[in-house]
């Protein structure tokens with residue numbers, strides 16, 4: 001017979017499990033958690049949620065349920081129910097995790113804030129974030145993502161946000177949804193979970209704005225966009241901004257470069273305003289906000305003689321454009337874009353890759369790229385911009401390294417599946433060798 005036990009946290013991964021956590025044995029693409037229950041107990045788990053006894057002893061502190069994902073979802077729902085603070089949900093085609101982390105920064109200036117780990121934004125990530133929410137926090141920030149239509153609304157209903165933010169509607173994952181309209185509708189379905197009297201925050205720019213606006217129904221609606229960005233002075237490390245948030249002009253600095261980061265900051269502050277957070281303190285805190293790993297991290301290479309912008313986390317047309325704009329801001333003798341395929345664009349793949357030629361013209365002297373889709377971009381740029389094209393990142397790395405010179409600024413970006421991290425690691429190692 002299992003004895004009652006008390007857990008102080010929730011974990012799905014023994015590598016990050018803390019003593020006292022409840023270990024939830026999920027079966028995901030990356031494996032079956034049931035194989036790690038014994039390891040979790042050895043690391044100090046208080047107990048485990050399982051749907052098979054596996055080879056654990058009778059008296060082990062196990063909660064046996066029909067399906068651990070359903071169990072975790074119920075745990076998330078219960079945690080949401082007991083939580084009396086405000087829940088803020090973030091979705092969008094790009095900028096979800098960045099905006100979620102900016103909200104963490106902004107709201108922490110008002111009170112205790114908890115937020116999703118990394119990009120935990122799917123059918124297990126959202127309930128996990130909720131289940132982990134300490135009842136005495138003031139704010140909980142959840143990220144809600146999607147690959148296919150119909151995924152956002154149920155996760156939003158589970159989270160029951162007081163405020164939901166749509167960061168942007170762009171052709172990312174368009175291969176699964178087919179059109180920008182379908183993407184907008186899917187993002188807008190986050191409104192279905194917002195609590196009565198709650199607020200939807202949407203971008204006011206772009207062709208999909210009216211569609212998003214229509215989704216608000218009886219909810220309160222707040223917008224952010226170019227019209228709110230009264231002044232921006234960009235430098236390679238960040239931007240000084242004057243913006244109008246909830247009718248008040250504020251002057252602040254964002255410690256991450258690029259207009260896209262300023263837009264994310266506006267989204268975060270607009271959401272924070274809707275729940276009565278201290279906006280002045282929150283805005284000032286953004287000076288300490290640095291780009292997240294692989295989303296513009298700046299690294300000195302070649303012993304400090306060259307600069308690398310690590311954008312290897314992911315890529316879509318919007319985020320490549322944003323990264324190229326930051327490359328343009330970076331002081332350098334030569335600017336080099338090293339790009340891998342943008343994936344999941346379906347029938348739009350060729351056109352979305354070719355479309356980048358124009359942005360490249362003004363921001364990079366040379367293009368090195370890899371993958372079958374990037375070949376279309378390579379062929380679309382001017383002959384004197386062509387550095388090299390290779391089948392994949394493993395083959396491209398040595399070609400970039402060979403041509404690297406002091407004074408270069410190098411942007412490395414691609415979808416996660418294009419594995420551009422290989423090139424980042426290689427160039428960073430080359431730097432340490434050159435001393």
Ligand SMILES: Nc1ncnc2c1ncn2[C@@H]1O[C@H](COP(=O)(O)OP(=O)(O)OP(=O)(O)O)[C@@H](O)[C@H]1O
Pocket residue numbers: 092093094095096097098099119145167168260261263264294295296311313314315318319320322323
């Ligand atoms: N508002 C924006 N417009 C364009 N690009 C952006 C914007 N915000 C962030 N990016 C860039 O998009 C990429 C992904 O950023 P981020 O992780 O914040 O987005 P996400 O929506 O959480 O992505 P994912 O769906 O992969 O979790 C990074 O390269 C980042 O610099």
Ligand SMILES: [Mg+2]
Pocket residue numbers: 096097098118119121143
């Ligand atoms: Mg994310």
